[in-house]
Amino acid sequence: xxxxxxxxxxGRFGGAFIPEMLHPNVEEIRKTYVEMIKDETFQKQFRxxxxxxxxxxxxxxxxxxxxxxxxxxxxxxxxxxxxxGAHKVNNTIGQILLAQRLxxxxxxxxxxxxxxxxxxxxxxxxMGLPCVVYMGAVDxxxxxxxxxxxxxxxxxxxxxxxxxxxxxxxxxxxxRDWINNPEDTHYIIGSVVGxxxxxxxxxxxxxxxxEEIKWxxxxxxxxxxxxxxxxCVGGGSNAAGAFYHYLNEDKVRLIAVEASGxxxxxxxxxxxxxxxTEGIIHGSRTLLMQxxxxxxxxxxxxxxxxxxxxxxxxxxxxxxxxxxxAVHITDQEALAAAYDLSKREGIIPALETAHAFAALDKIAxxxxxxxxxxxxxxxxxxxxxxxxxxxxxxE
Amino acid sequence: xxRLENTFKNKNKNLLNVYFTAGFPALExxxxxxxxxxxxxxxxxxxxxxxxxxxxxxxxxxxxGMQALENGMSVAVLxxxxxxxxxxxxxxxxxxxxxxxxxxxxxxxxxxxCQEIGVDGLILPDLPLSVYEAEYQDLFxxxxxxPIFLITPQTSEERIRKIDQLSRGFIYxxxxxxxxxxxKEISPEQLAYFQRIENMNxxxxxxxxxxxxxxxxxxxxxxxxxxxxxxxAFIRAxxxxxEDLDKTIKTFVKGxxxx
Numbered sequence: 001x002x003x004x005x006x007x008x009x010x011g012r013f014g015g016a017f018i019p020e021m022l023h024p025n026v027e028e029i030r031k032t033y034v035e036m037i038k039d040e041t042f043q044k045q046f047r048x049x050x051x052x053x054x055x056x057x058x059x060x061x062x063x064x065x066x067x068x069x070x071x072x073x074x075x076x077x078x079x080x081x082x083x084x085g086a087h088k089v090n091n092t093i094g095q096i097l098l099a100q101r102l103x104x105x106x107x108x109x110x111x112x113x114x115x116x117x118x119x120x121x122x123x124x125x126x127m128g129l130p131c132v133v134y135m136g137a138v139d140x141x142x143x144x145x146x147x148x149x150x151x152x153x154x155x156x157x158x159x160x161x162x163x164x165x166x167x168x169x170x171x172x173x174x175x176r177d178w179i180n181n182p183e184d185t186h187y188i189i190g191s192v193v194g195x196x197x198x199x200x201x202x203x204x205x206x207x208x209x210x211e212e213i214k215w216x217x218x219x220x221x222x223x224x225x226x227x228x229x230x231x232c233v234g235g236g237s238n239a240a241g242a243f244y245h246y247l248n249e250d251k252v253r254l255i256a257v258e259a260s261g262x263x264x265x266x267x268x269x270x271x272x273x274x275x276x277t278e279g280i281i282h283g284s285r286t287l288l289m290q291x292x293x294x295x296x297x298x299x300x301x302x303x304x305x306x307x308x309x310x311x312x313x314x315x316x317x318x319x320x321x322x323x324x325x326a327v328h329i330t331d332q333e334a335l336a337a338a339y340d341l342s343k344r345e346g347i348i349p350a351l352e353t354a355h356a357f358a359a360l361d362k363i364a365x366x367x368x369x370x371x372x373x374x375x376x377x378x379x380x381x382x383x384x385x386x387x388x389x390x391x392x393x394x395e
Numbered sequence: 396x397x398r399l400e401n402t403f404k405n406k407n408k409n410l411l412n413v414y415f416t417a418g419f420p421a422l423e424x425x426x427x428x429x430x431x432x433x434x435x436x437x438x439x440x441x442x443x444x445x446x447x448x449x450x451x452x453x454x455x456x457x458x459x460g461m462q463a464l465e466n467g468m469s470v471a472v473l474x475x476x477x478x479x480x481x482x483x484x485x486x487x488x489x490x491x492x493x494x495x496x497x498x499x500x501x502x503x504x505x506x507x508x509c510q511e512i513g514v515d516g517l518i519l520p521d522l523p524l525s526v527y528e529a530e531y532q533d534l535f536x537x538x539x540x541x542p543i544f545l546i547t548p549q550t551s552e553e554r555i556r557k558i559d560q561l562s563r564g565f566i567y568x569x570x571x572x573x574x575x576x577x578x579k580e581i582s583p584e585q586l587a588y589f590q591r592i593e594n595m596n597x598x599x600x601x602x603x604x605x606x607x608x609x610x611x612x613x614x615x616x617x618x619x620x621x622x623x624x625x626x627x628a629f630i631r632a633x634x635x636x637x638e639d640l641d642k643t644i645k646t647f648v649k650g651x652x653x654x
Contacts, residue, residue, distance in 0.1 A: 020547055021569065021574075162454075163447065179574050
């Protein structure tokens with residue numbers, strides 16, 4: 001049985017390892033979020049925004065040509081069709097309503113690929129709240145379209161220039177901002193990471209994904225459970241959402257796809273579940289890539305959304321307990337899958353999502369199986385990278 | 396009674412705690428800095444264990460930490476340096492770092508080593524009070540180490556009372572809602588907060604830190620507490636005066652005390 005304890009632990013992972021400066025804020029959220037999520041007024045508002053603003057439910061699409069290639073039955077959960085182009089907005093809608101309820105006047109967020117930053121900037125525009133997004137200076141370079149989108153939406157994008165200048169450093173900067181502005185600011189964390197209750201709260205907001213898969217699959221096949229669900233994992237928010245309502249359906253195999261960059265053992269990787277050891281990152285006890293001395297190691301992946309040195313505590317628990325299977329996909333494999341999906345199904349996936357598709361070559365399944373791949377985001381933001389590598393893969 | 400408790404017993408005014416990042420400016424400077432701080436009458440020395448992701452620290456301490464790590468500093472190296480220095484210096488030594496560093500060393504092994512060397516207290520900002528109470532309190536007692544917790548302007552009175560019960564040595568009063576290294580003038584709101592804490596008549600001495608950078612802010616803070624903690628301003632002084640650390644430290648401490 002997969003559950004979370006009162007203190008926010010999934011098995012041995014989770015908790016809230018935060019400095020005293022953050023204690024009142026995190027405590028306030030912890031006391032509010034469960035009650036809020038259960039509240040009818042909140043649910044009504046949340047559901048209505050998901051429907052009318054985000055465009056939910058997102059389709060569950062039977063990918064016939066892909067199914068033919070892999071000789072099985074593959075459904076795609078089209079989170080790429082959410083407003084803003086990825087699943088991230090499910091969470092930001094939920095959290096902006098929380099921020100309003102808490103009377104917060106200013107929003108901050110971190111972003112890697114920029115999808116969470118865009119989704120946060122979007123809901124801030126919708127609600128008329130000022131928004132500051134921290135983004136690693138390296139990621140600002142490689143995800144320019146999203147930087148422009150955030151600016152257009154009225155957000156201020158602040159570069160994180162410390163450390164590896166990527167997602168982990170953007171998260172550090174956002175935490176520092178929150179320490180400096182504890183009274184008026186809400187920090188919208190974009191993944192199932194951070195101190196409790198963030199991992200659980202974000203998972204609950206994203207759980208709409210598997211909630212829909214259940215009835216959509218039932219309508220399409222007569223059975224609400226697939227045999228496998230495949231999702232990419234950086235921090236792990238889209239996977240958490242896609243797995244959520246199947247966590248305790250033991251016959252449903254959960255496949256968590258991590259980015260191995262140039263290869264798991266290459267020294268340039270983000271395959272946290274194998275390279276990571278137990279420790280604390282961003283307020284959570286989980287698996288993370290670190291030196292024996294406890295210094296956090298800079299991860300690497302071609303995908304800005306997956307190169308995070310940690311993994312959400314729920315996923316650490318799912319993988320360590322054997323409930324989920326971890327698969328590792330290199331940059332090259334992800335790129336190949338992205339070009340293939342584009343031509344085969346007419347869908348250009350985000351680079352992060354492409355890792356989930358590449359996993360089809362790595363896992364075993366039967367012809368009669370039903371597979372659901374969470375198509376977490378669209379690839380417009382990655383066109384520069386795709387164009388750059390186009391010749392290598394398309395002769 | 397420990398060195399730390401003795402220090403506060405013998406003196407309850409104008410105590411100066413100076414923070415530096417171990418391994419900065421150079422790997423082997425630890426000994427010189429501690430000896431010199433001690434010779435210049437600093438009351439408590441806070442030794443920072445450099446960390447890759449110091450979430451409560453501002454850019455000055457963060458950059459000194461990155462430099463220290465590049466210089467080759469690690470927990471093991473620091474322990475071996477401190478072991479040598481402890482025989483020469485009687486000033487209380489408090490280690491400051493992040494909980495992951497302690498976890499990776501092994502919590503108990505870390506505390507054992509601290510006791511062996513003669514470290515007096517530990518400041519681990521991201522070790523929550525509840526986790527300390529449930530899992531580590533007994534170990535800290537067993538190895539006679541003072542856990543030093545932080546309070547902030549947002550900390551509730553109930554929680555401050557609890558921190559007063561669970562801490563040893565002193566309470567670290569964070570001067571404002573901020574990371575380290577802000578050096579704006581102390582505001583009337585901050586003074587009201589210091590006064591509020593003072594009126595609580597806590598069991599433990601109080602040291603005010605974060606944003607204390609010069610004689611003026613030091614002496615203001617000292618009016619409301621047993622003393623104050625200076626970190627980022629000292630790191631900047633070390634950076635600018637690394638050619639002659641003894642002279643730099645002497646001048647710095649003199650400037651803070653204004654004597």
